[in-house]
Amino acid sequence: MDTSISKQLVDKLYEKRKSAALELEKQIRESHQQGDFRKISQIIDQLVDMFSNASNPLQARNGGLIGLAGTAIALGADIAPYMDKFVNSLLVCFTDSEHRVRYFSAECLYNIAKVSKGEILVYFNEIFDALSKLAADAEMSVKNGAELLDRLLKDIVSETASVYVPQYPETEKARRRADEKPSVSVGGVLIAHPDDLASGEDIQTARKAFSLAHFLPLLKERIYVLNPFTRSYLVSWIAVLDSVPELELISYLPEFLEGLLKYLSDPTEDVRIATENLLADFLREIRHDTNVQRQHEEQAKAKREAEAASVRSRGVEGDREKLPDITMSHSERATFIPENDDVSTFDNDSDTPIDEKEHEPDGRDIGNWEPGQGVKIDYAAIVEILVKQLDTQPEHDEIQQSLALRWLSDFLTIVPEVTVPFTPRLVEVILPNIARDITIIQFAAQRTNKLLFNTIQALPPPTEPPTRQSTDKTISSGPSQIAPGSPTPTIPSLGHARPTKDLPAPPKDSSLSESPPEPLASQPGTQERTYGTLQRPRSSLPLDQTRGGNLTQGHAETTNSQPSRPESPTSAISIPHVQTESGSIYDTGEGQGSFSTTKPL
Secondary structure, eight states, X not given: OOHHHHHHHTOSSHHHHHHHHHHHHHHHHHHHHHTOHHHHHHHHHHHHHHHHOTTSOHHHHHHHHHHHHHHHHHHGGGGGGGHHHHHHHHHHGGXXXXXXXXXXXXXXXXXXXXXXGGGXXXXXXHHHHHHHHHTTOSOHHHHHHHHHHHHHHHHHHHHHTTTOOOOSHHHHHHHHHHHTOHHHHHHOOOOOOGGGOOTTOOTTTOOOSOOHHHHHHHHHHHTTOOOHHHHHHHHHHHXXXXXXXXXXGGGGHHHHHHHHHGGGGOSSHHHHHXXXXXXXXXXXXXXXXXXXXXXXHHHHHHHHHHHHHHHHHXXXXXXXXXXXOXXXXXXXXXXXXXXXXXXXXXXXXXXXXXXXXXOOOOTTSSSSOOTTTTOOOOHHHHHHHHHHTTSSOTTSOHHHHHHHHHHHHHHHHHOHHHXXXXXXXXXXXXXXXXXXXXXXXXXXXXXXXXXHHHHHHTSOOOOOOOOHHHXXXXXXXXXXXXXXXXXXXXXXXXXXXXOOSOOOOOOOHHHHHHSOOOOGGGSTXXXXXXXXXXXXXXXXXXXXXXXXXXXXXXXXHHHHTOTTSOOOOBOSTTOXXXXXXXXXEEOOOSSOOOBOSSOOO
């Protein structure tokens, strides 16, 4: 820069320094019009050395900051290629021990952000961190200057954060360096969005100036501060980021929810009120996004079913067209229809366009996009954080616990399928809170407990596994069914069976009447046979596996002679075993009735 300008920038009088900054602005504008970028770069390096060197006098440092602000005004948006030279050095001045240096550094960055607009978002994390410290500055003038810069930065984020892509190679290179940081590659996930594409570049080469995924690790670290001014600063920024629908901050809520809940017990009333309003907005957004996603899932399901029905109808019509006339001879059929029908059918199907095949729908592609569509919310992680708030640890305030109970009750109505698996843990923390003497917690716990009970009652009954009795019933009743209209099977005599060992005689009927028999299930060796016999109607006949499928029944005349008598199961006690070639069958006895005095099971 000119010698006269450099001397005036280090003058003790503020008016002379300001006049020198205006002269420097004219010089920078002329050099920029002439394309002398090398001279501009040298001037910026000289200014950075003036304000960043702590050994320089105070007026020299302030003069360097004023001169840099004038340079930014002269270059306008073209200041972006040079920002990598001075941003970090400028942010160091935010923590300087001299309050005037802190003020002029905030004023300088305000002028730079005002002309660079979206390009400043490449350095958003560094600026946000430095501003969080100025928000709690003890000097009122510094705090006011930081508030002006903070307000301007919020406007830039609201307008351009979701769409702005760096336009200069230097800022794009700085953006890529942010992607390569280890903390980002481990803790951050880049959000894939159609706006990431710019000028025909793919998603890997087009990166927005602002990245919410890169910002979340910093927010997660700063959320546990105790200073009320810094807390108010963080709450206001979370609200601004949440107001931009395309950023989808709600997807990252579990990352900072636990620290945010601690603000409810802050001694400053403004912090508590702002936090309660922010959490209410988050809960309202969760409810809205969940309803939107369910509606679009139903629409996608109906669309898939309609497409499947259309494909099936077209397939049926095509099959009808290809069906041959059954009156045609084989030679006539061969003239019109090729023998390799399967191959022709396969070729027909392969000609179907890929677009007509069923595919998994994307939430953003169904109709017009609306806020909440396609947003992924980690409900289980949120419920986990809420449950932790209800333990007996002393750091959990009553307001935190009552709000956690209200959120859990709302989650039971919003996403019961996610909340119900937490029932054992919910019962464990809800019941002690019902017995507490704090009215607000007791009321919230009672409401949550009632909703949980109603939700559990509304669940469908679990499917019972098949028992051994039902399995035996199915096996025994299967072969005994007789097809309608079939002739009555012939009943062979038991005398044709090959005789084996002598069997004990059945007990007399009088003994049965004197002492009631034990339950059939308690008789050893007869349980499996009894199940099949008890469940079979009187008209069905057991199969004799030794006779190639012939049916056996003892004295059918006795059974059929009493049609008016109620049916009762045959007692397994009065039936001796007859050993045959393939095993044992039941015999009803010689000339005796087979009805038992036991009651039906």
